[in-house]
Amino acid sequence: MLIVEKTEELRGTVNAPPSKSYTHRAVICASLGDGISKIVNPLNSEDCLSSVNGCMSLGAMIDIESDTWIVEGNYNSPKTPDNVIDVKNSGTTLRILTGISSQIPKGYAILTGDESIRRRPMGPLLDALNQLGIEAFSSKMNGTAPVIVKGGKIENNVVRIRGDVSSQFITSLMMTLPFSQEDSEIVLTTPLKSAPYLDITIDVIERFGIKIIKDDEKYGKFLVYGNQRYKSCNYTVEGDYSSASYIIAAGVLINSKIIIKNLFKNSKQGDRRIVDILREMGADIKVKENRIIVEGPYHLEGISIDVKDIPDLVPTIAILGCFARGRTEIYNGEHVRFKECDRLHACAVELRKMGGEIREKPDGLVIEGVGKLKGTKLNTYGDHRLVMAFTVAGLLAEGKTVIEGEESVKVSFPDFISVMRSLGANLVVK
């Protein structure tokens, strides 16, 4: 367990950890590539290593060195895995590799993961693959993993899929359809959530030689050219705004001077919005070309926040709301319930234990700023983002906060505790 105590000051310069979303995509594209790729500054976290393992099962050779991964691709010919692919806790790996597995030459690929992953939705992606003539189904016939995918040729060239459950389904189709002989169209039947992640997908696959056209600005339709080949490429991963959001939030609420390096002003990451959200709440965060400077504390004002495109920021925003003056409203976040756990419910239940005033709505949270929280024991439901967000709450709370399940930070930010301690946070692992 992690013991968090009130912290009066945070100071120092740190590197943002490498982006999880970019690392997944870069290693998967490199694994399909036609030669050797180098991934520089990859995120060595458990989720990204799930993608590494899955890609190796599909025939890539990957040499893991601490700050570079050397990948020899399978030359656009994924092989039939020898064993089931265990993605552990990684939704991104499960979704993308389910699509890619349809391109094995014979037999079946079976993908599964931990208890949380086996509850997360897969139905719309399985249905989309079925529309393309691919046999793909849930072993329990309930739209969740384990999923079984038969290698086969893509036969149709229009696929219709809802956009409001997970953008990762669309990413998976975007990365799989280049294998089709024909050009394909992906048509969304409901408005897209988490749209910036598709821009990240397009950004990375283009670097590996794959072309996709966004047919309209509203993300309603995508054209994927057929008969394309992934090329090898050397790729450097930028820093992660979602992971940095915990450091930024702590810096804004506590007396601080923190410089976070390797975060780029023009990043395509949707979670870059944390800076604008905080500015709107009253904090003056400095954004340079490749780093962010936070000098707290600030008095924050509650605001209304549409989280349609930024689901991973919800736990961070929930904490900020508790310390802001007035009401903070989070809306358009139905999809936040389909993550490692139901994050809307978990934030409401756990922050109430600290004295927070939070009401759960079907699509979000209404948080009345109480200005202070009290330390207590918190459950994190095996969810890395809850550990990190609750740590920020604990740094401000009166008395000791005991966070259970802190080991889940290895999923996305393995050095979280040491980075926070290097800034002066009072954290002890027991």
Ligand SMILES: O=C(O)C1=C[C@@H](OP(=O)(O)O)[C@@H](O)[C@H](O)C1
């Ligand atoms: O594609 C990605 O890298 C991700 C997409 C988002 O999921 P959804 O598209 O399911 O909202 C996000 O929550 C997840 O952490 C990473």
Ligand SMILES: C=C(OP(=O)(O)O)C(=O)O
């Ligand atoms: C939801 C997340 O990731 P994934 O979907 O890859 O499990 C996350 O990192 O918050």
